[in-house]
Amino acid sequence: xxxLYQRNCLKLLDFTSSELKKIISLAEKLKKNKKNxxxxxxxKKKNIALIFEKExxxxxCSFEIAAFDQGAHVTYLGxxxxxxxxxxxxxxxxxxxxxxxxxxxYRGHNHRTIEILAQYSRVxxxxxxxxxxxxTQILADLLTMQEIFPNKKFNxxxxxxxxxxxxxxxNSLLEAASLVGLDLRLVSxxxxxxxxxxFLFCQEQSQNKKGRIICTENISEGVKNVxxxxxxxxxxxxxxxxxxxxxxxxxHDYQVNSSMLDLTNNSNIKILHCLxxxxxxxxxxxxSILRKxxxxxxxxxTDNIFQKHQxxxxxxSENRLHTIKALLVSSLLKTIDF
Ligand code: CP
Ligand code: NVA
Numbered sequence: 001x002x003x004l005y006q007r008n009c010l011k012l013l014d015f016t017s018s019e020l021k022k023i024i025s026l027a028e029k030l031k032k033n034k035k036n037x038x039x040x041x042x043x044k045k046k047n048i049a050l051i052f053e054k055e056x057x058x059x060x061c062s063f064e065i066a067a068f069d070q071g072a073h074v075t076y077l078g079x080x081x082x083x084x085x086x087x088x089x090x091x092x093x094x095x096x097x098x099x100x101x102x103x104x105x106y107r108g109h110n111h112r113t114i115e116i117l118a119q120y121s122r123v124x125x126x127x128x129x130x131x132x133x134x135x136t137q138i139l140a141d142l143l144t145m146q147e148i149f150p151n152k153k154f155n156x157x158x159x160x161x162x163x164x165x166x167x168x169x170x171n172s173l174l175e176a177a178s179l180v181g182l183d184l185r186l187v188s189x190x191x192x193x194x195x196x197x198x199f200l201f202c203q204e205q206s207q208n209k210k211g212r213i214i215c216t217e218n219i220s221e222g223v224k225n226v227x228x229x230x231x232x233x234x235x236x237x238x239x240x241x242x243x244x245x246x247x248x249x250x251x252h253d254y255q256v257n258s259s260m261l262d263l264t265n266n267s268n269i270k271i272l273h274c275l276x277x278x279x280x281x282x283x284x285x286x287x288s289i290l291r292k293x294x295x296x297x298x299x300x301x302t303d304n305i306f307q308k309h310q311x312x313x314x315x316x317s318e319n320r321l322h323t324i325k326a327l328l329v330s331s332l333l334k335t336i337d338f
Contacts, residue, residue, distance in 0.1 A: 002338075004330040008118045009126045010111075011133040012175035017209060020142075020179050022338050027143050027319070027326035034069065034322070041071030046102040046332055051077045051084065052128070053108035054237045058275065058320045059128045059136065063105050066325035072332075075101075085113070094120035102332055106130075109238045124331040131238060134168040137274050138176045139323035141230070144316040148270055149227065155181030155210045159228040159272075160264075162187040162254045163300050164247065165215070166194045169232045169274055174213065178202035181209025187222030188215075189250045219254065223264045230272040231256045231300045248293050256301040271301070271309035275317055279306035 004022070008014060015023070033039045048067050052060060060076065067074045077084075084093045090113055097104050098121040106114045107128035118125040127135050145157055161173050165186040171194055177184035178201075186193060193199065193215045203213045216222045223229060234247040254260075261269055278299035281287040290299060297303050306313070329336060 002330065002333060002336045005332075005334050006124055007331050008124050009135055009327055009331070010114055010118055011127065012135045012138060012172055012179060014135075015179070017179045017181075020139075020176075023139060023323065023326045023330055024143050024146065026330055026336075026338055027139065027323040028146075030325050030329070031143075031319070031322035039069055041069065042329055042336075043067065043332055044071035046070075046072040047100065048072055048074045048328070049077060049097050049101040049104045050074055050128075051082070051104065051106045051108070053079050053084075053106075054129065055079075056107055056128065058317055059105075059107060059324075062136075062320040062324040063128065063328075065321055066328055070325060070329065072102075072328070090116040091120040093117070094125075095122075098122040103328065126327060126331070129168060129237075131236070132168055133172045133175070134274070135172055135175075136320065136324050136327065137169065138172045139327065140316055140319035141173075141272060141274070142176060142180065143319045143323050144272065144312070145228065147315070147319075148312070152227075153181075155183070157228070158183040158185075158226040159230055160185045160187050160223045160226045161230045161232075162219070162222065162256060162260070163231045163251055164188065164192050164234050164236070166192050167232065167236050169230075170194050171198065173230070174199060174202040177211055177213050178205035179209065181206055181211030183212045183226075184214075185222040185226070186213075186215045187217075187219060188254055189217055190215075192250065219260060220263045223260060225266060226264055226269070227266070228270050228272050229256055229260065229264065232274050233276070233278060234300055244289060244293070248299075251300075255299070256305055257297075258302070258305065261305065270312050271305060272316055273301060273306070273313050275313065277301055277306060277313075279303045 094117045103124045105126045105128045111130040111132040165188040235243045280303045
């Protein structure tokens with residue numbers, strides 16, 4: 001019996017370290033099989049509901065393609081298209097959907113909503129991003145790190161996460177580091193550090209895995225000798241527009257640019273970004289925010305650094321598919337060969 005069968009994924013700490021590694025290693029196999037045209041559809045006759053209260057490109061498409069590749073069907077329930085939370089409670093929606101579907105993905109504004117969905121659902125519930133956590137993103141990030149350094153254990157990998165470190169990505173990276181023992185540095189002004197109790201919990205747990213987690217305001221200390229610099233947008237989906245001013249004032253020194261890369265002392269530095277990225281003015285938001293605040297060459301990451309490192313970043317993005325597929329397979333199949 002597969003002990004991940006019927007399990008929820010609301011956050012990474014729902015898993016043990018070895019369960020997390022199992023999912024990553026399954027993703028590696030599924031990726032190889034797909035590339036070699038040897039994929040076996042294991043999820044025939046499964047139906048999956050995809051609830052999205054916020055926009056998405058990667059997460060939605062990865063859940064859909066993962067399901068299609070494996071022979072499952074999906075229903076996309078976009079913003080405003082169900083009664084959820086307006087005319088029907090979260091509990092009732094969970095009971096209805098879980099009688100129809102074999103699994104439910106939820107992306108939304110409020111982490112509490114997914115907790116209630118999971119409480120009343122008879123089938124696995126997967127978090128496709130809330131304001132607190134983004135676990136499926138980190139599955140892809142860990143796979144990407146492992147592919148780049150196949151001979152390094154996770155606790156030998158050094159990663160600096162710079163920018164808004166108190167967002168869903170910061171929290172989920174902390175969880176990952178506590179489970180697999182990364183050397184993780186959260187680099188930002190103190191007021192953007194993660195919630196203290198949660199940080200201390202993850203820090204303590206990571207020591208059991210020979211990991212090291214720090215928060216620092218000091219950029220040189222944070223990025224020195226790292227293998228990866230990871231960043232994300234400074235204002236996340238669902239946050240008010242008026243946050244931009246303060247974020248930019250506080251975070252502009254934490255932009256990923258060539259001066260920051262020089263401080264790593266690592267000519268083979270790799271850059272990660274969960275995307276979407278504000279690295280140029282070729283989007284509506286990019287144009288208006290970058291112009292308004294006088295940024296010429298990207299916001300959280302400069303365009304030249306983004307372009308130079310785009311292969312890693314887009315591989316990371318592709319890995320959303322393979323890892324989400326591993327999550328679906330591992331939670332929907334009673335038996336599976338990892
Ligand atoms: N990284 C990520 O979750 O992308 P989407 O918002 O496009 O799903
Ligand atoms: N912190 C970002 C992540 C996007 C994938 C957001 O929540 O908008």
